Structures are given as C-alpha cells and as structure tokens.
Amino acid sequence: xxxxxxxxATAATTALAGAAFAEGHGGTxxxxxxxxxxxxxxxxxxxxxxxxxxAEANDMVETVVLDAGGDVARQIAQMEDLIQQEVDxxxxxxxxxxxxxxxxxxxxxxxxxxxxxxxxxxxxxFDFVAxxxxxxxxxQGQRSAEIMCDKFKEMGIEDEAKVVxxxxxxxxxxxxxxxxxxxxxxxxxxxxxxxIDQQPGDWNREKSQQVxxxxxxxxxxxxxxxxxxxxxxxxxxxAAKAADRAEDIIFVGATNFAxxxxxxxxxxxxxxxxxxxxxxxxxxxxxxxxxxxGEEVPFxxxxxxxxxxxxxMDQFTKPVF
Amino acid sequence: MSEMTRxxxxxxxxxxxxLVAFALFMIGFxxxxxxxxxxxxxxxxxxxxxxxxxxxxxxxxxxxxxxLDLSVGSMMSFSTIVVLDLHDKIGPALAIPAMFAMTLCLGxxxxxxxxxxxxxxxxxxxxxxxAIHGLTLTYSGGKNMDIADKEGTWFSIFGQGEALGxxxxxxxxxxxxxxxxxxxxxxxxxxKVYAVGGNGTAATFSGIKRARxxxxxxxxxxxxxxxxxxIQASRSLGSQNTVGQGMELEVLAAVILGGAxxxxxxGTIFKTVIGVLILGFIQNGLLLVGLQFYVQYVVTWxxxxxxxxxxxxxxxxxxxxxxx
Numbered sequence: 001x002x003x004x005x006x007x008x009a010t011a012a013t014t015a016l017a018g019a020a021f022a023e024g025h026g027g028t029x030x031x032x033x034x035x036x037x038x039x040x041x042x043x044x045x046x047x048x049x050x051x052x053x054x055a056e057a058n059d060m061v062e063t064v065v066l067d068a069g070g071d072v073a074r075q076i077a078q079m080e081d082l083i084q085q086e087v088d089x090x091x092x093x094x095x096x097x098x099x100x101x102x103x104x105x106x107x108x109x110x111x112x113x114x115x116x117x118x119x120x121x122x123x124x125x126f127d128f129v130a131x132x133x134x135x136x137x138x139x140q141g142q143r144s145a146e147i148m149c150d151k152f153k154e155m156g157i158e159d160e161a162k163v164v165x166x167x168x169x170x171x172x173x174x175x176x177x178x179x180x181x182x183x184x185x186x187x188x189x190x191x192x193x194x195x196i197d198q199q200p201g202d203w204n205r206e207k208s209q210q211v212x213x214x215x216x217x218x219x220x221x222x223x224x225x226x227x228x229x230x231x232x233x234x235x236x237x238x239a240a241k242a243a244d245r246a247e248d249i250i251f252v253g254a255t256n257f258a259x260x261x262x263x264x265x266x267x268x269x270x271x272x273x274x275x276x277x278x279x280x281x282x283x284x285x286x287x288x289x290x291x292x293x294g295e296e297v298p299f300x301x302x303x304x305x306x307x308x309x310x311x312x313m314d315q316f317t318k319p320v321f
Numbered sequence: 322m323s324e325m326t327r328x329x330x331x332x333x334x335x336x337x338x339x340l341v342a343f344a345l346f347m348i349g350f351x352x353x354x355x356x357x358x359x360x361x362x363x364x365x366x367x368x369x370x371x372x373x374x375x376x377x378x379x380x381x382x383x384x385x386x387x388x389l390d391l392s393v394g395s396m397m398s399f400s401t402i403v404v405l406d407l408h409d410k411i412g413p414a415l416a417i418p419a420m421f422a423m424t425l426c427l428g429x430x431x432x433x434x435x436x437x438x439x440x441x442x443x444x445x446x447x448x449x450x451x452a453i454h455g456l457t458l459t460y461s462g463g464k465n466m467d468i469a470d471k472e473g474t475w476f477s478i479f480g481q482g483e484a485l486g487x488x489x490x491x492x493x494x495x496x497x498x499x500x501x502x503x504x505x506x507x508x509x510x511x512x513k514v515y516a517v518g519g520n521g522t523a524a525t526f527s528g529i530k531r532a533r534x535x536x537x538x539x540x541x542x543x544x545x546x547x548x549x550x551x552i553q554a555s556r557s558l559g560s561q562n563t564v565g566q567g568m569e570l571e572v573l574a575a576v577i578l579g580g581a582x583x584x585x586x587x588g589t590i591f592k593t594v595i596g597v598l599i600l601g602f603i604q605n606g607l608l609l610v611g612l613q614f615y616v617q618y619v620v621t622w623x624x625x626x627x628x629x630x631x632x633x634x635x636x637x638x639x640x641x642x643x644x645x
Contacts, residue, residue: 039463041561170615200614205557206564210369214608217362218354231465231561238557242481259467259559321465 030062031055031288032082033091036118037070042321043255043277044093047118050281061289072099079103083110089130089288091115097173101125113291117284119173126299133287134280136302137174140254140273141181143307147271148224148252149190151309155250158190161223164215165198166208166236168228175200178228178254193224201232208235216243224250230260230272237269256308261318264310271309274316279303338635339580339592342628343599350606357609364488370601371490372397372549372556373568374594377575378501379545381593382538384576385505387518387585388435388442390539392427392449393546393572397565399457400424400550405466405560413476421547427453428543432536439532450569457562467559480556490552497548501541502590514538518585575600578625580632599628 038048048065055063064087068075072095082090083106090107092114094100100121107114108128116132152158165182168175179198186193197215201208208227215222216239225240227233233253240246246268253260256272263269283303290297308316351358376393383390400420407416431449435442468474482489505511516524517534524531553564579596581588603624607617634640 039458042462042464045463197611198614199608204564205559205561206369206372206553209557210604211608213365213369214362214605217356217359217365218609218611234559235557257465259465262467 028060028062029089029289029292030064030085030087031089031091031285031292032064032066032085032087033117033284034066034068034075034078034082034093036068036075036093036095038067046320047277047281050278051285054282054285058285058289061285068095070095072096075100076103079107083107083112086110087112089113089115089292091117091284091288092121093117094119094121097122097125101128104128113288115284115288115291117287118280120300129299130291131287131297131299131301133284133301133303135275135305136300137177138181139302140275140305141178141183142185143181143273143305144178144226144252144254144271145182145185146189147307147309148226148250149186149193151250151252151270152190152193152224157223159192161190161193162219162221163193163195163224163226164212164219164222165195166201166211166225166227166232167198168200168232169202170200175203175228182226196222201227201235203229203231205231205235205238208232209239212236212239213243216240216245222249224252227251227253229253229255230257230263230269233269233272234259234263237263241268256316256319257321258319261313261316264308264313267310269310271307273305274308274319275305276319277321279305338632339578339595339599339628341635342631343595343602345631346599346606346624346628347602350602350610353606354609357606362605362609364491366601366605367494367598368488368490370597371488371494372553373571373575373600374494374597375497375545375549375552376542376568377572377579377593377597378497378590379542380572381576381579381581381588381590382501382505382514383442383542384573384581384583385518385585385588386514386535386538387521388535388538389573389583390431390446390542391443391569391573392431392446392453393542394565394568394570395450395454395457396424396427396543396546397550397553397568398560398562399427399453399460400547401554401560401564402457402461402466402562404551404554405468405558406461408468408474408476408554413474417551420550421544424543424547424550425540428540428546429536431543432539435539436532436535454562454566461562463562465559465561471558474558477555477558480552480554480558490556493548493552497545498590498594505590510534510537515586518587520586571600574625578628599625 035048036044038044052065055061066078068078075095090112092100094116101124104114104121104125105128113130114128116129118134120132152161167179196219199211201211225236227236230253233251237246237251240249251269253272256274260269260272280303287297287301356362376397380390380393403423404416404420407419431445434440434445479489484492513529513534516529517531521531554560575596576593578599579588579592603621607620612620
C-alpha cells in the first residue's frame with residue numbers, strides 16, 4: 001500500500017505547485033514536451049496520458065504536447081518550434097542521446113530551461129540541461145542483484161549458485177547501466193555466486209529465448225537468470241520451461257511488464273523492478289515546475305523504482321504494458 | 322578414370338560451394354564446443370531458424386523474379402500481433418484464417434503496386450516496411466499482446482508442439498520448403514518466375530504475363546510471412562509490436578547467402594535453406610563458443626563474407642578474380 005500512497009502524494013504536490021512562479025511571472029507556466037515515440041509501446045502511451053492528466057489537474061500549468069514519432073529530425077524541428085513559441089520550459093524524451101544536443105543547446109541559449117525525461121542525453125549536452133528526470137538504471141541493476149542474492153540466501157545456495165545474464169540491446173545506455181549495476185553489486189552481496197555468461201537479448205523476447213536455449217545447452221548447472229527487462233526474462237523462462245529446467249532456476253528481471261507480473265503470480269518468475277510510466281510522467285512535470293519556481297533541483301532527479309517479488313507483489317497494481 | 326572423378330568433384334564443388342562452406346563452419350564450431358553437435362542443440366537451432374526460414378522461402382521467389390521485399394519483417398510483426406489479439410476475441414480457429422486473409426491482402430496490395438502499376442519494388446516495400454509497422458501500432462495501440470490463458474490453448478502446437486520427436490516449426494519449415502522447392506524447380510509457374518527475373522522482355526515475347534507472375538510472388542511471400550507469424554505467435558504466446566523488426570535484412574542475407582542473385586533469374590529453395598541454416602548456426606555457435614558479444618557482430622559478418630566468397634570462388638574455379 002505504501003507505493004500507492006507515494007503516488008497519491010506526488011499527484012497532490014504537483015497540483016499545489018506553481019504558486020511561486022505565478023507570483024513572479026503573473027500567469028500560468030507554459031511547458032512544452034517533445035516525446036520519443038508515443039504508441040510504439042504501452043509504456044510511452046501510458047506516459048503521455050498520465051502527463052496530460054497531471055497537467056490538466058494543475059491550473060497553473062499549460063502544456064504543448066508533441067511527439068517525435070521516433071524521428072530525430074522531427075524532434076529537432078519540434079524543439080525549434082517550442083523555442084519559437086517561447087514556452088517557459090521544455091521537456092524532452094530524446095529520440096537519440098547525441099543528435100538532439102544542438103537543439104537542446106539552442107533552447108539553453110534562448111534561456112528556456114530543458115528537462116530531459118526517461119533516458120538522458122549524452123554527456124557533452126549536460127551543460128545545457130536544467131535537470132534529468134527519470135529512472136536510475138544503475139540502482140535498478142543493483143537492486144536486481146540484491147533480489148537475486150536474497151533469494152539464493154533464503155534457499156541456502158549463496159555459496160555455489162551460478163548465474164547467467166541477458167542484457168538489453170548493446171550500445172543502449174539503459175542496457176549498459178543496468179548490466180553495470182548488476183555486475184558491480186552481485187559480487188558485493190553474494191561474493192561466491194558466479195556469473196558464468198552474459199549475452200544480449202536485444203529487448204526482444206524471441207531473441208532472449210534463443211540465447212537462453214543456447215545457455216541451457218552449454219551449462220548443466222544454472223541457478224539464476226538476470227534479464228535486463230521482463231520481456232526478455234519471460235523469453236528465458238519459456239526456454240527453461242521447454243527444457244524442463246524452469247523449476248531449478250530463479251528468474252529476476254527489471255521494468256516489470258504485465259507478462260512478468262503474471263509469471264510472478266503463477267510462481268514461475270521470482271522478481272523484478274517496478275517502474276511506473278505514471279510516476280515517470282508526473283516526475284518529469286514536477287521537475288519542470290520546480291525548475292521554473294527556482295527551487296533547488298538535483299541534476300539527476302531520479303524517481304523511485306522499488307523492488308517487486310512474489311512476496312510483496314500484492315502491494316503493486318499489475319502494469320498496463 | 323581419375324580425370325573423370327576429379328572433374329566430378331570439381332563440378333560438385335562448383336555447384337555446391339555454399340554447402341562446402343556450411344560443412345566447414347559446422348566442423349569448426351563442433352571442434353570449439355562439443356555440445357554444438359548435441360542433437361538437442363541442432364534441433365533447437367533449426368527450430369528457432371524456422372521462422373526466419375519460412376520467410377526466406379517466400380522472399381526467394383520474389384528475388385528470383387527480379388524484385389525485392391523489404392516489408393516481410395514488419396509484415397511478420399503485423400501477423401503475429403493480429404493473430405494473438407484475435408485469439409482471445411474470436412478463438413484460435415477463426416483467428417488463424419482471419420490473420421492469413423489480412424496478411425495476404427497486404428501481399429496482394431504490394432504485388433499490385435509492383436506488378437500492375439510497375440512501381441520500383443525497393444521503394445514500394447521500403448515504404449511498406451514503415452507503413453505496416455504503423456498499421457500494427459494503430460491496431461494494437463502500442464500494447465504488447467498476450468494470450469490470457471497460456472496453458473489451456475491448443476494454439477501453442479504450431480510453435481511448441483512436437484510430432485515424432487521433431488518440433489512442429491521444423492516440420493512446417495521442411496514441408497513448405499519441399500512444396501515450394503518443387504513448385505519452383507518443376508512447375509510451369511516456377512519456370513515463369515525464373516524467366517521473368519532472368520530476361521523480362523524475352524518472357525513477355527514467350528507469352529508470359531509478367532505482372533501476374535510478380536503479383537503471385539508477393540502473395541506467396543505474404544503467405545510465408547503469415548505462416549512465420551503463426552509460428553512466432555504460437556511459440557511465445559505473446560509479443561511486442563517490434564517482433565519482426567530488422568528481420569527483412571536477415572531474410573535477404575539468407576537468400577543472397579544461398580546464392581540467389583539480386584538481379585533476379587537465379588537461386589534455388591534448397592540453397593536458401595542452407596543460407597538460413599548457416600545464419601542460425603553461426604549465431605548459436607558463437608554463443609556456445611562464448612565470444613564477447615560486441616565481437617560477435619564482426620565475426621558474423623566475416624563468416625558470411627567468407628561463405629559468399631567460397632561459393633563464388635567455387636563457381637568461377639579460382640580464388641582470385643579482380644574486376645577487369
């Protein structure tokens with residue numbers, strides 16, 4: 001229940017904010033957002049809906065909601081449009097962490113604060129960004145390692161367990177950071193657990209299933225699988241089920257998807273990291289409002305993504321994606 | 322006598338250079354990791370190659386007829402998402418024919434544009450790649466599709482079932498390869514496909530209706546995509562919208578690896594199957610060898626180029642052949 005309470009609290013603060021800005025500017029704050037690719041997956045679809053709802057609930061905020069459709073060129077054009085319209089702040093969900101930097105710089109030079117949401121832009125652009133609002137992927141990887149280790153300890157196999165690791169698409173920041181968090185944290189909490197292999201599943205369930213099939217052929221002894229998201233985790237689970245080895249293996253993922261949640265409910269999948277697009281959207285809007293109100297906002301403004309396992313899943317609603 | 326044998330061996334090499342290359346890789350990987358030739362692994366690889374393979378069979382017809390099909394990847398995503406969605410709405414018995422009908426319509430549309438409006442197939446299918454992706458997203462609203470009752474549906478037999486100890490996807494792939502192989506090599510339709518791709522003008526003067534042949538090739542390709550989508554959907558009983566993304570290039574790689582000319586007029590189903598298997602076993606073999614994955618992309622490319630070169634060299638009878 002704690003988590004739902006936190007959600008309600010965020011919504012309430014969002015509604016209250018804005019007063020300070022209004023005193024200084026004598027009006028509503030206009031916030032433009034250019035999103036990555038609404039409709040490409042349920043996460044982004046839900047994000048947009050939550051963002052619009054949060055903005056409508058706040059009388060002090062007026063929004064211009066745009067979507068780049070995954071197209072870098074269109075996103076850059078949208079940035080320029082927003083600068084032309086002289087909005088008070090711009091939120092960007094980058095289609096590409098490198099290519100959007102010049103557009104972000106342009107907004108910075110026009111004195112419009114830019115808030116990056118969900119996935120950060122590349123480091124050379126950090127100087128032009130007011131704040132990044134999104135999930136902390138390194139912490140997510142670390143927490144997955146802790147979930148895995150705790151379960152091994154509960155089973156009493158923390159001294160001999162062997163783990164395989166299926167990462168997201170090579171080269172993607174989210175994939176790299178989660179893998180890094182997991183790989184760094186696991187030896188700290190469970191020094192005797194051995195990670196025997198690591199291969200990419202490209203965020204793709206079918207690809208992950210193939211990778212796991214190869215792991216099952218290659219290794220007779222696998223006690224745990226960590227996948228960079230639940231979609232791939234469920235692919236690995238399917239492979240293990242087909243080989244009749246699922247019951248001996250602990251599956252831990254990240255970004256809890258509906259399929260992962262269901263597999264947890266069925267007792268086949270142990271745990272994941274709960275990341276809500278609603279929290280993500282509200283955090284982005286709140287960060288923009290705080291920046292406009294002149295509040296101290298950390299450069300990396302993470303929203304919390306808690307651990308979810310079979311033990312505590314009743315405290316979370318089933319993800320919509 | 323020994324002359325003859327040598328000639329025969331030479332002839333065999335020239336015709337089946339790709340097969341020799343395939344055998345070499347298999348031996349190499351088997352030496353690197355014993356488990357590579359474990360029957361379970363081999364069946365597993367062929368099973369996961371079946372989806373790509375089925376699509377490659379259809380594209381082989383399109384390529385031989387002198388055209389390209391870059392839309393098969395997103396078309397496969399479409400079929401998969403549609404059949405999964407309809408499964409829970411109208412039941413699998415109706416969902417499957419409905420999905421086939423919709424996918425065939427897409428194929429017919431492309432065939433119409435390329436065959437009867439004589440538009441360039443690269444442009445048409447490249448455009449359809451994103452158009453169909455958009456169609457899929459519009460249909461699904463971007464949501465992942467999942468069958469609610471995963472344990473209780475007979476729909477899983479196409480992807481997860483077995484008959485006589487052999488996984489159903491392999492049986493479907495093999496059966497389809499046999500039927501299409503015969504259709505291409507032994508029937509008047511097959512000969513027309515070669516004729517249209519080899520020399521279109523001559524084909525017209527021989528009384529072949531080129532538009533109709535091209536149209537049929539795209540419908541056939543869509544049929545294969547629908548079967549691939551069915552296997553894909555049935556294998557994981559759930560899917561994201563991007564499941565087939567990028568597969569058009571893998572499919573094309575397999576077809577070209579099998580020796581079909583991008584200019585049309587040459588290629589066989591058998592060699593496409595070998596091309597598909599090479600791609601599948603390379604991926605699996607590199608995983609089992611345990612190479613760091615960034616390196617795998619490079620090694621995959623090297624192996625493909627090596628295979629193509631061996632094939633070409635065998636045909637020409639010499640390794641060194643500069644453009645003169």
